[in-house]
Amino acid sequence: MSRQAQPVPVSPAALPQPVRIGIFDSGVGGLSVMQAIRARLPRAELLYAADTAYAPYGDRSEEFLCDRSERIARFLCEQGAQMVVVACNTATAAAVARLRATWPALPVVGVEPGVKPAVAMSAAHRVGVLATTRTLASEKFRKLAEAHANGATLVLQPCPGLADAIEAADALGSGLDVLVERYCAPLRDACVDVAVLGCTHYVFARALFERALPGVELIDTAEAIARQTARFADDLVDRGDAQADASPAPALRAWSSGSPHVLASFARRWLALDVAVRDMHC
Numbered sequence: 261m262s263r264q265a266q267p268v269p270v271s272p273a274a275l276p277q278p279v280r281i282g283i284f285d286s287g288v289g290g291l292s293v294m295q296a297i298r299a300r301l302p303r304a305e306l307l308y309a310a311d312t313a314y315a316p317y318g319d320r321s322e323e324f325l326c327d328r329s330e331r332i333a334r335f336l337c338e339q340g341a342q343m344v345v346v347a348c349n350t351a352t353a354a355a356v357a358r359l360r361a362t363w364p365a366l367p368v369v370g371v372e373p374g375v376k377p378a379v380a381m382s383a384a385h386r387v388g389v390l391a392t393t394r395t396l397a398s399e400k401f402r403k404l405a406e407a408h409a410n411g412a413t414l415v416l417q418p419c420p421g422l423a424d425a426i427e428a429a430d431a432l433g434s435g436l437d438v439l440v441e442r443y444c445a446p447l448r449d450a451c452v453d454v455a456v457l458g459c460t461h462y463v464f465a466r467a468l469f470e471r472a473l474p475g476v477e478l479i480d481t482a483e484a485i486a487r488q489t490a491r492f493a494d495d496l497v498d499r500g501d502a503q504a505d506a507s508p509a510p511a512l513r514a515w516s517s518g519s520p521h522v523l524a525s526f527a528r529r530w531l532a533l534d535v536a537v538r539d540m541h542c
């Protein structure tokens with residue numbers, strides 16, 4: 261299908277500072293990326309969109325994910341975002357190329373499983389990758405693995421149901437431990453010494469992964485994404501000034517295509533963050 265590049269819905273040059281960064285995920289997982297971006301760019305204004313009505317993304321088709329990603333990126337730009345972070349490995353694998361082709365002038369940061377750092381860290385040359393079914397089946401992941409496996413054995417473990425369970429969990433018990441144990445057992449059997457948390461939701465269950473994989477180094481890419489986001493933000497505003505300013509961080513604005521309550525109460529319980537979440541219709 262041939263597609264035409266389109267202008268960014270709102271011109272970045274016309275927008276006020278500080279930089280406004282749109283971030284989205286299928287649900288709460290991208291909050292782990294949002295937190296890392298907030299720590300690195302405390303003066304940035306963050307706009308978070310959770311596509312809860314259409315989660316989980318891990319079981320969706322590529323075309324569906326492209327369509328949702330385009331709608332949400334457009335929505336975030338209409339709210340003033342000057343750049344977009346796809347805080348979801350699954351949506352990145354399916355749609356990041358589409359977003360860049362549609363809006364060549366819009367900086368878009370994607371998230372992908374940290375195979376490269378994991379392989380570099382593995383003394384046993386055995387690395388586990390925990391991610392959604394869709395991420396692991398994607399062409400983008402195949403190319404990533406091919407480019408960076410570097411002779412190491414990659415043990416790929418799809419985790420259907422896990423993102424949903426994290427979304428619904430009140431705390432780290434709540435049956436989550438059983439699911440994490442089920443998906444970690446094959447990695448233990450394969451004697452991996454490094455495992456990649458290849459879904460932004462899984463970061464919230466990190467303590468359970470640590471328990472299920474004793475002695476195994478866990479890799480997530482939130483920090484690397486925050487660094488990349490800061491580089492892009494640097495091109496948009498003078499970040500040096502922003503960092504030096506000690507005024508309080510601007511409010512985080514958030515939207516959900518599903519129940520705003522789910523996102524708000526997750527942010528309160530897990531991040532001690534009070535966020536007013538509005539309905540997102542797109």
Ligand code: DGL
Pocket residue numbers: 285286287289290315316317318319347348349350351392395423458459460461
């Ligand atoms: N948080 C998303 C990711 O990083 C996906 C979770 C889902 O299946 O919706 O892949």
